[in-house]
Amino acid sequence: MVQAKSWVMVKHFDGFPKDSDFQLKVEELPEPKDGEVLLEAVFLSVDPYMRWVFWNKLPEYCKTAETLSSKNPAFPVGSHVVSHCGWRSHSVSDGADLIPIMADWPSDVSLSLALGTIGMPGLTALYGIEEVLGLQKNETLLVNAAAGAVGNVVGQIAKIKGCKVVGSAGSDAKVAYLRELGFDEAFNYKTVPSLEEALKKAAPEGYDCLFENVGGYFSTVALPQMKTFGRIAVCGSISTYNDGTPQTGPYPHFTMIVKQLKMEGFTQNRWQHKNPESLKRMMAWLKEGKLKCREHVTKGFENMPAAFMGLLRGDNIGKAVVAV
Numbered sequence: 477m478v479q480a481k482s483w484v485m486v487k488h489f490d491g492f493p494k495d496s497d498f499q500l501k502v503e504e505l506p507e508p509k510d511g512e513v514l515l516e517a518v519f520l521s522v523d524p525y526m527r528w529v530f531w532n533k534l535p536e537y538c539k540t541a542e543t544l545s546s547k548n549p550a551f552p553v554g555s556h557v558v559s560h561c562g563w564r565s566h567s568v569s570d571g572a573d574l575i576p577i578m579a580d581w582p583s584d585v586s587l588s589l590a591l592g593t594i595g596m597p598g599l600t601a602l603y604g605i606e607e608v609l610g611l612q613k614n615e616t617l618l619v620n621a622a623a624g625a626v627g628n629v630v631g632q633i634a635k636i637k638g639c640k641v642v643g644s645a646g647s648d649a650k651v652a653y654l655r656e657l658g659f660d661e662a663f664n665y666k667t668v669p670s671l672e673e674a675l676k677k678a679a680p681e682g683y684d685c686l687f688e689n690v691g692g693y694f695s696t697v698a699l700p701q702m703k704t705f706g707r708i709a710v711c712g713s714i715s716t717y718n719d720g721t722p723q724t725g726p727y728p729h730f731t732m733i734v735k736q737l738k739m740e741g742f743t744q745n746r747w748q749h750k751n752p753e754s755l756k757r758m759m760a761w762l763k764e765g766k767l768k769c770r771e772h773v774t775k776g777f778e779n780m781p782a783a784f785m786g787l788l789r790g791d792n793i794g795k796a797v798v799a800v
């Protein structure tokens with residue numbers, strides 16, 4: 477018998493999540509039956525989408541990287557997987573929901589990156605750029621929440637592709653990190669006197685592409701800065717996730733008409749058939765030093781709600797993960 481800890485939601489979020497919305501539970505897990513495996517979490521992911529997954533009453537859905545500590549012929553003891561079994565220290569699975577970690581994962585690369593740059597957020601960046609925007613060499617790209625898990629990879633891939641990259645982020649330390657990564661221009665959207673002026677100054681010629689992670693006010697100000705025929709990949713809208721009352725207007729349609737913009741929402745799982753090849757490609761960039769990784773690591777399973785709320789507050793530079 478294993479004692480498993482899990483975080484459950486006891487009250488639906490009302491605005492920004494609170495400690496009292498979460499409860500830690502402990503239960504005894506049965507021994508795995510034939511075909512099942514017992515998993516122990518190594519790293520757990522906290523992601524913005526969990527704000528609205530919880531809201532949609534699916535608290536069990538979240539990605540975790542886990543070491544396998546029991547039996548199933550397909551998942552021998554000691555192998556590593558990415559699973560979707562929620563905020564749990566241990567779980568029993570029949571293997572159907574498990575994704576084995578890439579076969580030749582280098583021993584000097586932390587498995588936590590399977591939740592970040594070499595995982596879902598990295599794939600989101602890649603597919604947003606290649607499948608949605610079709611970003612071309614010498615184009616100018618704007619990305620917001622640029623120092624986060626998705627945003628920093630967006631900027632780095634755009635640099636690999638020979639583009640000019642402008643990033644906005646919410647602290648001076650984040651802006652310094654973006655410059656370190658090779659962003660051509662970066663600014664702190666919380667302290668610039670005018671967001672419109674900051675966007676104009678960073679790219680007086682305008683933007684061919686916007687990788688949209690934030691939505692709301694930022695989007696309203698950024699759209700008029702797009703070039704005619706500009707393309708916008710709507711990846712996220714984090715500035716609205718904690719709203720009790722939906723934000724209303726100004727509406728984008730007139731700007732979209734006069735600028736003849738193309739805007740497409742997407743989720744990365746649309747291209748999951750490409751994941752094995754894409755992950756290999758990104759791992760190669762990482763090994764060649766073209767893709768750099770930074771993580772914001774919170775230690776201890778008991779600190780998962782704190783890590784999640786910190787992510788929504790903007791505490792993280794790079795991918796926010798919890799090391800169990």
Ligand SMILES: NC(=O)C1=CN([C@@H]2O[C@H](COP(=O)(O)OP(=O)(O)OC[C@H]3O[C@@H](n4cnc5c(N)ncnc54)[C@H](OP(=O)(O)O)[C@@H]3O)[C@@H](O)[C@H]2O)C=CC1
Pocket residue numbers: 523524525596597600621622623624625626627644645646647650689690710711712713714715716742743744745787788789790791792794795796
């Ligand atoms: N479509 C898809 O398939 C996917 C979409 N996403 C979306 O991508 C976006 C980025 O996700 P991810 O990289 O994992 O998260 P991040 O690592 O970027 O963390 C979230 C960041 O968002 C910023 N933020 C938080 N609140 C606000 C706010 N009110 N206004 C502006 N910025 C805010 C903060 O950075 P700062 O200090 O700069 O404000 C914070 O660090 C999210 O919108 C997410 O929902 C993520 C994965 C897949």
Ligand SMILES: C/C=C/C(C)=O
Pocket residue numbers: 524525711712713743744
């Ligand atoms: C899978 C993640 C989706 C968003 C929008 O965060």
